[in-house]
Amino acid sequence: MTPSLTLGFIGLGAMGGAVARRLAAGPWRVLVHDLAEAAVARAVAQGAVAAGDAGAAIAGADIAFTCLPTPELAEAFWQDHAARLREGAIAVDLSTVDPATSRRIATLVAAGGRARFAACTLGKTPAMAERGEIPVFFGADDPSLLETLRPVLAQMASTVFDMGSPEGATMFKLISNLVGMTNLVVLAEGLQLARATGIADDTFTAALKTTGGWSVQADIRLGWMAAADFAPRFAVDLATKDVRLSVDTAARRGVPTPVAAAALSVFSLARAAGLGAQDAAAVAVPLGPRPA
Structure with missing residues (x-):
């Protein structure tokens, strides 16, 4: 995974914002979007780039992250935007959702065979996320995604646990x-x-x-x-x-x-x-x- 990659990030709440700022300190271009302008400004101050809207944040991304507060919002986002993922992109949902919702999001992302999906839930606190000191709980149908994403996960977290599936991670x-x-x-x-x-x-x-x-x-x-x-x-x-x-x-x-x-x-x-x-x-x- 090279430094030339572009990461898209949707959802800059307490935990999502901390993770996005942590990623922006890495060697990647990070496009961010949130309805709260102050949250976007904080991420931009750490090196992220403000996207014009949610679709623009993920349309050209190699890896598109979502970190949204409810299962309903996470699923609705991917219903509206999964088709905008570019060929070969990876969608990573960090949201705390139920296993059934995670499976439906995985199906939305995989439809048409353009992109792949991983659930990657987060532990501990936003302050620890800001320092990259959190555990992440990973799950994907394609086991090779873990190694593909490992450099980015290493920037986010101190420990990665493979839970075997999106349902396991959530x-x-x-x-x-x-x-x-x-x-x-x-x-x-x-x-x-x-x-x-x-x-x-x-x-x-x-x-x-x-x-x-x-x-x-x-x-x-x-x-x-x-x-x-x-x-x-x-x-x-x-x-x-x-x-x-x-x-x-x-x-x-x-x-x-x-x-x-x-x-x-x-x-x-x-x-x-x-x-x-x-x-x-x-x-x-x-x-x-x-x-x-």
């Missing part, structure tokens, strides 16, 4: 978020119970670190939760969507997920309380004491 991301967000709800319950017992937040945090109750979510979000710092990094709306997709997919496959379903109800409470745009740590709010 399902693993849902599983990861099911476990992580369910853990976050339990962490919020623990914090509220500690407070109700009179345990200071800093003591609770320090003591929890010495036990099996500690987790990656505690490492990332317990401090924000304790300080009521809910500035959006990964929003309640997105966490709710991911857990909903996880529980729904599990139900369709006959796998019971009662604990995750309970966590989903707590995220739904946070959304109902108007916290959807705030960080997932805000799931603690509806679990806390009601105002007098």
